[in-house]
Amino acid sequence: MTATTATRAHARLRPLGATSARWESGFWGDVHDRTRDVTIPQIWSSLSDPAVSPGLTNFRIAAGLAQGEHTGPPFMDGDFYKWLEAAIARLETDPDPELAARIEEVARLIASVQREDGYLHTPTIISTRNHQDAIELADRFNFETYNLGHLITAGVRHYEVTGSTTLLDAARKAAGFLEDLATNKPLELARSAICPSHYMAVIDLYRATGDEQYLRLSEAFVRVRDDFEGGDDNQDRLPVREQTVVAGHAVRANYLYAGLADLVAETGDEELEAVLERLWRDVVDTKLYITGGAGALYDGASPDGSPWQDQISRVHQAYGRAYQLPHTTAHNESCANIGLILWGERMLSLTADAGYADVIEQVAFNSLLSSISLAGSEYFYTNPLRQVRELPYPLRRPGDTAIHPTPPPPPSDERLREPYLSCFCCPPNIARTLARFHERAASLGEDGLYVHLYGGSRLDVTTDDGRRLALREDGEYPWSGRLTFTVTDASSSRSLSGSAAGSGIPLHLRVPGWSSGATLTVNGEPVAVSAPGTYTRVEREWTAGDVVELTLPMPVRVLRAHRLAEEATNQVAVRRGPVVYCIESADLPEGVALEQVAVRRGAAFTPVEAEIAGRRVVALETDAVILPGADDDALYDDLADTELTTARVRLVPYFAWGNRGAGEMSVWLPLVW
Incomplete structure (x- = not known):
């Protein structure tokens, strides 16, 4: 299989689906198995149990299958969709008829709740069903566009994996609602566009359907945002092209910039790409924790936004000033760290610059995996760099939010991962990220196969002209730097007619930026290695049985x-x-x-x-x-x-x-x- 879509005309690299990239062994193979066997089922157990979570119950009430009021945070719908995306990814890598049936049943339930105009937000729909006043987009912190964005993403994935249009039709209708807002109610859209998952989502929909109205809608999102006078918390104080540093809510920032990178991949907007590169460097060079954690501050303000006190923005879960990186009070929300992976992989796709893969790896092996227990069933909302005994003040627990306060937290030395958080945005986000982590292993470009991350992959790609290269990675990365890639199949269109010709797909192996003294051999013969933080290109006619050995010293x-x-x-x-x-x-x-x-x-x-x-x-x-x-x-x-x-x-x-x-x-x- 080649890349998942023929779009991304202005990206150097295209992602690989589950038939082309898998974590089959080693470190990430174990994580994949744990995600499949523990994390995804455990989250469903929580979401489907009314005694634990209102996630499924809210949809049942909205559909008229149960009686009651909406409970839980207003972004609960989006969290439910994120779990659905994780389950669909599991279905792609590990087919399961029972799971497939459950997903289709859930998809039908979701579709049954949606209004004809495409709007779907269970708090509003339940209030309407209960004959209570309910107006869409009445409060920006209802997260309606965030929820709709995740609905669209889940709908696209459901269609791509199963061929079912149940949720894809709902995704199209949701995009239609957003398009109506962009056209007729731009102020309401701009004000409500926090945690902008819908930027990435409509590009996903464009790529799945080929319908350019969704690409135009993505461009409209940017125009609407640029015309809105907002604040630093949601990155809408300035038009995106005028931004020079990253400020405000870290999840919202990373989602926004990931969505803009998707747009660049389709339009080739060089000015916008340069803005994103500048903002990325601001984060990586001055605001990123050594663990890859992003968003240092629990709560703060924007003291540098304006000299006038009445213009200072409140900033929540925020990137602070350059080098403002506290340890014990570090926020580093798990969703922000995931957002940085989303942004980074899109920049990697645009540029084929190994530096982006370095950061993805930094986040993945540290702050991403710290957010979930080794058992795969408990979660952190925040990821501090220091935890100490007997603090004289409470730190926010994982379940606390400014909108829905929970009881006072326990002593700080009791801060542990929890199986369910009242603010449940992070666990299903962790699940969908790990369930789709095989997509970060490698990419295919016009000049060959790029291997980004190591830890037990199996890769199998075919180019448009019929050349095929299949590789199996063996080793004990990240505990050992000795990596072996064995060619398990290599062929070309010529060999299909009976010749013995192999595949000449160039192989690009990332030499991590942290490494020094890397060596490379092919069938025992030394090959020159490029500098750290780049890809080493190996070009030859591959045949089955060829062995590439990359050694990364790990002092x-x-x-x-x-x-x-x-x-x-x-x-x-x-x-x-x-x-x-x-x-x-x-x-x-x-x-x-x-x-x-x-x-x-x-x-x-x-x-x-x-x-x-x-x-x-x-x-x-x-x-x-x-x-x-x-x-x-x-x-x-x-x-x-x-x-x-x-x-x-x-x-x-x-x-x-x-x-x-x-x-x-x-x-x-x-x-x-």
């Missing part, structure tokens, strides 16, 4: 932060390959507190096999410096004149933290010279 790296990242002053973080490490109180000697552990300059770190919650990981052991203890009650105190001691400590992958009960954790550690 432990001790990293410092920029001088303006104040919370990391005189501290270091530890990374090996793509994996960032942290220390947990569970791995400290008795009597040693988290804040006493320091790293000595030049310390040696030894990789060791370990198991956490039944999952294999590679931990790092080192002799840490143990600093003197301090009086927890004193704001300032004399430095104790105590001899420093050392102790053997263990660091674990950041994504694995919080799986052994309540405790403290830190990515950044003091440095002792």
Whole structure:
């Protein structure tokens, strides 16, 4: 199979569907299996159980199949659609007649609720059914366009995987409603266009149907937004082409820029592409956590937006100033981190620049996987870089939102992943991202096959002129940097007529930006490797049995932060390959507190096999410096004149933290010279 669509005329790379790219073994193969067997069924169990979640019940009430009022947040419909997208992805990779029937049943339920004009928002429809006043788009925080965007995306995927038009028809009608708004009620559309999933969605619909009205609708979204005088929270203070830095709500920002990148892939708008590249660099160079977390602040303001106090925007779940990267209070909403993957993969498709794949990998192995337990059934809403005991103030729990407050949170050292969150946007987003993660493994371009991510892939592509290349990746990435790609099939249109000719599809292997000293061989013969942060091109007539071996040395790296990242002053973080490490109180000697552990300059770190919650990981052991203890009650105190001691400590992958009960954790550690 070739790429999933013939559009994307201005993109260098095209994505691969499940018949062309799979995670069949290794690290990501295990994650795929866990997502299929645990995460997707567990979320359905929550959404379909009225005692746990109103997700399914709201649709049943809206359809007249049950009585009651709408409950839950107004964006619950969108969260339900995200689970549906995850389930459809599971159906594509692992066909299941029972699941297929359930998905079609759910699709029919959803379609039965939709109004003839395409509007679908269960709070409004339930209120109307109950003879209560209900007006669409009355409150921007009802998230109607967000919900409709995810409905369209799920409808397109359902059609692509099953051929059913049940949800595709609903998607078309939803897009028709949005088009009517863009034409006749542009102000209402602009004001309600928060968390703009609909930007990406209508491009998906255009690609699935070939109907250019949906491409024109995407362009209309931008015009409507640019004419609206908004604020920084929703990135609508300035027209998109005038934006120079990323500000405001991180999920909304990343979704917006991902949608604009989709538009560039169809129109070739070079000016808009340059804007997106500039904004990407602002995030990656000044606002991105070492874990790939995005959106540092719980709540804040926009102090740099205007000199006039009455013009300052409230900013929620936000990108802060450059280098404003707190540790304990870091927000890093799981949806924002996923949004960065969505944005990054679209920029990668446009440019074939390996730097975007580097960031996708950084997010994936760290902040994405930290958002879900190793068991695959509990979730974080936020992803801090430090957790400490006995905070004198509460931090927002995963289920808390400004719109729907929950009871006061427990002590901060009890902050753990939860199987269900009252603000349920993140778990199904995590599920659909992992269920479709095979799509991030590789892409096909006019100049060959690009392999972006490693961890157990099986790739099988055919070009428009009939050349085929199939590869199997073996190795223990990310724990080992030795990767082996075996050609399992290679043919061309010539070989189909009886000749022995192989496939000449060039192979492009990413040399990660974090690597140094990479080597490459083909059938044992050395091949020159390009610089870190690029793709190494291997061009030859492939035949079945050819073996490509890429070796990426993985020394432990001790990293410092920029001088303006104040919370990391005189501290270091530890990374090996793509994996960032942290220390947990569970791995400290008795009597040693988290804040006493320091790293000595030049310390040696030894990789060791370990198991956490039944999952294999590679931990790092080192002799840490143990600093003197301090009086927890004193704001300032004399430095104790105590001899420093050392102790053997263990660091674990950041994504694995919080799986052994309540405790403290830190990515950044003091440095002792």
